[in-house]
Amino acid sequence: MxxxxxxxxxxxxxxxxxxxxxxxxxxxxxxxxxxxxxxxxxxxxxxxxxxxxxxxxxxxxxxxxxxxxxxxxxxxxxxxxxxxxxxxxxxxxxxxxxxxxxxxxxxxxxxxxxxxxxxxxxxxxxxxxxxxGRTIGCFGLTEPDGGSDPAGMRTVARRDGDDWVLSGAKRWIGLGSVADVAVVWAMTDEGVRGFLVPRDAPGFVARDITNKLSLRASVQCDLFLDECRLPADGVLPGVVGLRGPFSCLGEARYGIVWGVMGAARECLRAAVERSRTRQVFGRPLAAFQLTQQKLADMAVEYQKGMLLALHIGRLKEDGRLAPAQISVGKLNNVREALEIARTVRTVLGGDGVTGDFPVMRHMANLESVRTYEGTDEVHTLVIGQAMTGHRAFS
Structure with missing residues (x-):
């Protein structure tokens, strides 16, 4: 032919x-x-x-x-x-x-x-x-000693007359130093509650984490609350317990299921385009069997991830989406997006580690996404509990 x-x-x-x-x-x-x-x-x-x-x-x-x-x-x-x-x-x-x-x-x-x-x-x-976009907010849940264990949070809020007084620290809080209001979760005598902390509240300080090798075009912070005093209406009245922050985490995790497919798509696009134009051993890199195997494997995982995201989205719209199903999407799609980025880097050769391609930037960012809103280990155990009925968390 x-x-x-x-x-x-x-x-x-x-x-x-x-x-x-x-x-x-x-x-x-x-x-x-x-x-x-x-x-x-x-x-x-x-x-x-x-x-x-x-x-x-x-x-x-x-x-x-x-x-x-x-x-x-x-x-x-x-x-x-x-x-x-x-x-x-x-x-x-x-x-x-x-x-x-x-x-x-x-x-x-x-x-x-x-x-x-x-x-x-x-x-x-x-x-x-x-x-x-006139006002920016942040969400203070994760703490320095236990991001995956919010039930063990050390930030506390106590009543003092009609006021609330918050003390503690949060870490890896996106937008903390640019936020006009922080939603801070703290342990009270009643259980975990959420508080709205304005940026100028006395005793509230946000400091940028500056030594990041990932998410460098974003803002992540440490939050410190030192006897931070809020009025009585500073508390979110609608919920007590971890159901409050977990319901919000579910929304964020859902967005991740889709978001990482965008990073994967751009990495895969770079691999296909570069392999078709780069000449090695007298022919395009795309003409070699091992290159095509890499491209095909990545395309299959990308397509599966898209279909998974769409299915989860339809479940969400129908009101039938369970937390374990979100964990399936987050665990799979982040893991596969990161593997796609790593494999694309090998297709690009040495040029893959340069800024000529977006791949190393996406790869570095995906390492953070793999950790935040629940690590692989956490989502694995959420799925395992749904399958077996046994809770493997401590």
Whole structure:
């Protein structure tokens, strides 16, 4: 058979022809966020990653785009469906994990906590500004000595007359130093409760973590609360116990299931394009069997991850999504996205470790995603408990 001119080869099919499974509205959200990312994030993100720079001027633009708290109904939020939100997360993370992380912290964590468990007055005070990007929030749950064990948190809140007084520390808190309000979870005599801590509250300090080798275009912080005094209405009245923060973590983990597929897609795209143009041993790298095996294996995992994300999204929209199912999605898709990034690096050879390609940046970011919102080990045990009925946590 005659050989095919590489210039006539079709673009690589990375999506298993699944576009028809999305609604017109879902694709509209995807395309709007893809355009925003291409215009505002992709051209500058390599420099921002290198310089450890969080581009705060993009926050208002994301608010205007409608993606901040986009799954929430009312209060200036878009009220979009779960799959629309997932596609938005995917397109943002295709640019850089830092921006999907921002949308996740702002909307899935801080705004969700207020929307789910806040008073009507708290919702009206905070949510419209957060949806518009005028106000930034953060979510203080993880602590220095036990990110995966929130039941053992050491941050405490006690009553003092009508006030609440908080003392303790939180670590790896996204947006902490740029946030106008922190949703801080603390142990009380009643159990774990959430508190709204304004950035100027006496005794509250946020310090950037500056020695990161991952998520460098984002902001992560240590929070310190030293006898931080809040008025009586500083507490979220709607929940007591870990059900409060866990419900928000479920929202954030859902976004991750989709988001990491954006990073995987961009890595895989780089591998396909480079393998077709790089000449080695007298022919394109793409013509070698071992290269094609790598590309095929990665494409299969990417396509499976997309179908898994879509299925989980439909379950969420139907109100049938269980926590263990979110764990399946987070565990699988992050793990496979990271493996795709690592394999793409081998296809690119030595050039794969340079800034000429986005692969090492995505790989470094995915290492953080693999840890936050539940490590592999935590999600493995969540799935194991669902399967066996036995809780393997301490």
């Amino acid at each position: 005659p050989t095919t001119d590489n210039a006539t080869l079709p673009a690589p099919d990375l999506d298993l022809d699944i576009e028809h499974l999305f609604t017109v509205e879902e694709l509209r959200w995807r395309d709007r966020v893809r355009e925003f990312t291409a215009k505002n994030i992709t051209p500058v993100v390599d420099a921002d990653f290198e310089d450890r720079h969080f581009r705060t001027e993009l926050v208002r633009g994301l608010g205007e785009l409608g993606v901040l708290g986009m799954h929430i109904q009312g209060y200036g939020c878009a009220g979009a469906g779960a799959v629309s939100y997932g596609l938005a997360c995917m397109e943002l993370e295709a640019g850089d994990t830092a921006w999907r992380t921002f949308v996740s912290v702002q909307g899935s964590l801080a705004m969700s906590a207020i929307a789910k468990w806040g008073s009507e007055e708290q919702k009206r005070q905070w949510l419209p500004g957060m949806a518009a």
